[in-house]
Amino acid sequence: MKTLIVAATRFEIQDTIPLLEEKQIPFLITGVGMTATAYSLGKALAKDDNHFDIVINVGIAGAIDRTLNLGEVVDVQSDCFYELGAEDGNDFLPIEELGFAKGNFVSTISQSQANLMKVNAITVNKVHGNQLSIEKIQQRLPDTHIETMEGAAVFFVCEQESIACIQIRSISNYVERRNRSAWQIDLAIENLNTWLRNYVLANY
DSSP states (O other), X not given: OOEEEEESOHHHHGGGHHHHHHHTOOEEEOOSSHHHHHHHHHHHHHSTTOOOSEEEEEEEEEESSTTSOTTOEEEEEEEEBTTXXXXXXXXXXXXXXXXXXXXXXXXXXXXXXXTSEEEEEEEOSSOOOOHHHHHHHHHHOTTOOEEXXXXXXXXXXXXXXXXXXXXXXXXXXXXXXXXXXGOOHHHHHHHHHHHHHHHHHHHO
């Protein structure tokens, strides 16, 4: 099973890179955001010698659902391009309703990690830090647990290329007005890399 590990930044998987290199498991650093991610991943998959069975997208995330603990590692079962669509007064019309494209995606590997909390995500261009906009998320998509800036782009590319995909995230902060003193980025990255190393050692 040929696997590609995908992360937005090297920082997020730095501690696992030596193991990936030892096991000769390819990894891709895409850059932050859905545009950079779609471009980098699409370019990597287009190479003739790259035929992957599975893509594993890993990284940190903000939690909209405050029942999630900072540092908790979660398994994303569904994701969507939250801003892709049109406003109609106070209403938002997703891209599907407009009839132009698909904006919602699901993990192609059901129950991929049985020991992890299963969550629903949104992928955004702008991380939310305004209470009114956060409340709009909760009203429009009440089952949303986390937000990231890349996840749906990875699902999209993998679906287009018929490649299985898992998205694993670790909670670094709650989605609220920016409060750096409350962030737990180091803890989130430590726990994410613990999961990733254990996954690699158990499967390769």
